[in-house]
Amino acid sequence: MPRDHHFADLVFTGGPVYTVDPARSWAGSVAVRDGRIVVVGHDHDVRHLIGANTEVVDLAGKLLLPGFQDSHVHPVLAGAGLRSCALYDLEEADAYVDAVAAYAAAYPQREWITGGGWSMEAFPGGTPHRSMLDAVVPERPVALPNRDGHGLWANSRALEIAGIDRDTPDPADGRIERDSDGVPTGMLQEGAADLVTRHIPAITDEEFYEGLLEGQRHLHGFGITGWQDAAVGSGFGPGDVYGAYLVAAGRGTLTARVRGAQWWDRDGGLEQLAGFADRREQAAGAGEGRGRFRAGSVKIMLDGVAENHTAAMLEPYLDGCGCSSGESGIDFIDPGKLAEYVSELDAAGFQVHFHALGDRAVRSALDAVEEAQRRNGRRGNRHHLAHLQVVHPDDIPRFRALGATANIQPLWAMHEPQMDELTIPFLGDRRSGWQYPFGSLLRAGAMLAAGSDWSVSTPDVMLGAHVAVNRCGPEGGERVFGPEERIDLGAAIAAYTAGSARVNHLDAETGSVQTGKYADLVVLDRDPFAGPARDIGRTGVDRTYVEGVLVHATS
Numbered sequence: 115m116p117r118d119h120h121f122a123d124l125v126f127t128g129g130p131v132y133t134v135d136p137a138r139s140w141a142g143s144v145a146v147r148d149g150r151i152v153v154v155g156h157d158h159d160v161r162h163l164i165g166a167n168t169e170v171v172d173l174a175g176k177l178l179l180p181g182f183q184d185s186h187v188h189p190v191l192a193g194a195g196l197r198s199c200a201l202y203d204l205e206e207a208d209a210y211v212d213a214v215a216a217y218a219a220a221y222p223q224r225e226w227i228t229g230g231g232w233s234m235e236a237f238p239g240g241t242p243h244r245s246m247l248d249a250v251v252p253e254r255p256v257a258l259p260n261r262d263g264h265g266l267w268a269n270s271r272a273l274e275i276a277g278i279d280r281d282t283p284d285p286a287d288g289r290i291e292r293d294s295d296g297v298p299t300g301m302l303q304e305g306a307a308d309l310v311t312r313h314i315p316a317i318t319d320e321e322f323y324e325g326l327l328e329g330q331r332h333l334h335g336f337g338i339t340g341w342q343d344a345a346v347g348s349g350f351g352p353g354d355v356y357g358a359y360l361v362a363a364g365r366g367t368l369t370a371r372v373r374g375a376q377w378w379d380r381d382g383g384l385e386q387l388a389g390f391a392d393r394r395e396q397a398a399g400a401g402e403g404r405g406r407f408r409a410g411s412v413k414i415m416l417d418g419v420a421e422n423h424t425a426a427m428l429e430p431y432l433d434g435c436g437c438s439s440g441e442s443g444i445d446f447i448d449p450g451k452l453a454e455y456v457s458e459l460d461a462a463g464f465q466v467h468f469h470a471l472g473d474r475a476v477r478s479a480l481d482a483v484e485e486a487q488r489r490n491g492r493r494g495n496r497h498h499l500a501h502l503q504v505v506h507p508d509d510i511p512r513f514r515a516l517g518a519t520a521n522i523q524p525l526w527a528m529h530e531p532q533m534d535e536l537t538i539p540f541l542g543d544r545r546s547g548w549q550y551p552f553g554s555l556l557r558a559g560a561m562l563a564a565g566s567d568w569s570v571s572t573p574d575v576m577l578g579a580h581v582a583v584n585r586c587g588p589e590g591g592e593r594v595f596g597p598e599e600r601i602d603l604g605a606a607i608a609a610y611t612a613g614s615a616r617v618n619h620l621d622a623e624t625g626s627v628q629t630g631k632y633a634d635l636v637v638l639d640r641d642p643f644a645g646p647a648r649d650i651g652r653t654g655v656d657r658t659y660v661e662g663v664l665v666h667a668t669s
Contacts (some may be wrong), residue, residue: 121165122147124633124662127157130641133627134611138604143177143645146633149661154627176656177641179607180626181339182575182636183371183614186467186500186565187519188263188345188416190322190355193329195569197321200230202261202569208234213248213648214258225252226314228352230259231569232267235531238352240421241291244266244300257310262570263351264419266307268300276310278302285309287380287446289424289643304418304444312350322358330370334666336573337655339638340371342618344413344467344500347377356393356409363397363405369665371406371634373618375413375467380446384458391462409467410619412510414455415446417475420503421536425472428506431540433536439540442474449478452594453485459485460495465619467521471501473509473548480512492517497561498617504548513560520555521563521611524582527552528595544587552582561615562601564609576642579606580651588651603650633662 122145129142144154153160164170195202199217201210210232216228229601234240247256247269255272259265273279280296287305290298303350317325333341348354358378362368374397375455376390390412395407418424423431423558426443433439447455456466468479480498480630498519503526513520526533527550538546556562564582566573580588583603585595594600613624624634637657642650 119178122152122160122163122168124169124171125164126161126178127160127175128172128173128175129178129386130643131627132607134180134274135626135628138150141627142342144627144635146279146662148200149633149663150629151627151629151633154629165232171657173637175641177638177643178336178627179657180611180624180634180639181636181660182610183618183620183625184333184338184339184341184565184568184573185498185563185614185617186344186523187333187341187568187573188343188351189333189341189568190326190330190343190358191345191351191585193327193332194317194321194352195229195231196328196332196613197325199227199258200231201229201258202231203237207234207242211246211250211360212258214247216250219252222252222367225254227254227256228258229263231261232266233261234257234421234536235534240532240536240617241299241301244268244270244273245296247300248607252351255313257314259307261394261635262419264424265422266302266310268302268310270300272310273298275301275313278309282309287444289422302424306423317353319357319361322355323352323471324359326355326362327367333370334628335655336575336614336656337571337638337658338370338575339634339636339658339660340615340618340620340624341374342373342411342467342614344567345377346409348376349379350377357572359407360397360400361401363407368406369660371618371620371624372408373620374407374410375408378412378414378455380415384455387458387462390464392443394464408619408636410463411467411580412459413467414452415469416452416474416478417443417446417470419471420541421532423540425503426474426478427472427504427545428474428477429545432542434539436542443472445475445478452478453482456482456497457486457489460493460497463493463495465495466497468497468499469501469528470499471503473504473506473545476502477509480509480516480518483511483516483518487516495621496617496619502564503550504545505551506548507554510551510554510560511558513555516557517561519561519563519613521568521617522550522552522582523564523571524552524578524606525566526550527599528581529593530587532593547596549596551599552601556601556605561613561616562605562609564606565614575610576638576653577651579603579610582606582609583650588648603647633659633660639668
């Protein structure tokens, strides 16, 4: 029976609907036809569009929003990690060791034991020892990245294969942790992990493809309909995920909208530009141009993380006695060359996605964007800085002035052992107060986008929004971390929708519930605006749609 194009395919009634349009308006009903929104209004505005074949969803007071977009995430690697020795759901050192032993016993044919996801706070000083792994897997190599991906826990067999011993020097971009007698402990920070990971058998293309589908299912379950993959290319993690996206786009199995940030090799230079351009063009043609994958960004990782003192700081870290350590972190990219790199990428039409965690890295990134604008003018490439753990107050207004987006990971902005034991004591009170300045950035007119960095932390958007609003976890009774940096729920949701859509160059078609845009939508299991702020993190996702097609339902 032919369709009657007068009627809608899908109608939502019984709102509320938070549109996240420029006016931040509210509605009660939405109608969808051919994958796009045709009406945003109230029940009386959509009644005439309901026909015999129209699916009608009664929201019954549940909140309808534009689909969430994660502005910094690693879903292919995370999805593949779920299929290996995954430690993400565990918290104690003994539990990690038990899980490794169980995985090794279950997969005796695996040449290497890989996976990861352990938390630094489970170990004294954040550094586990090789002997713990040796006790359960002595014969096969074990290599397990920590939860944030900036360190690797290896057993003695893995160190032996890599040729790492007391005489092995630290690489320029990392550090080998050592016992008091100089023998490596098995904890490898930042670039030192590459000494081991280069020996791990590569993940196959099919494994990456299955990892992408697994990661996509997981993200859809949190209402996420689009994202920016923050590491597409070789040189990060166990391999290059680019091919998995091309295959999924070509097969039509990529249901999310994805912008790939191509990985900048820190040992290379502008000779990489031609390869970036070729991949950008190839991605645009995937699926005969109809695929949902684009590769118009380049990821430049400027520094490490504060917990292991590799985040680049303007002043040195403190030592255990509160005195200057003389160490101020690592610049992974020569600051003297960064402006040239960014200017050329900008001139070639690429967006630059910076990893900038320490205040020196943040300043270097902003300086580079400023120089690119001086040379090229404003080209609308929408450069953005991710993580922003420590931002010097003098640099807060520069985000608005330069049009650089603050790409925040809200879930990290709270008191927890990794913050209280491994970070605050080594930053001191003054710089600790500059951490994750969401409120200051917003008040200064900066544009915010939001992401999770999954698998570093959960991609649960509403949990991230909870921390952005409350600056503490959902359990209650916790100390508030930097209460002056709280933002309201509407601003948090806007960062995960309109803000991230803008960063992904998808704002013309997504990011808000407006007539003519794609029906990429999420239905929550309640209206978090109607309850107390302390309950925001308890909000779940009921349904997720891409172009009006259901891609996730809780039942």
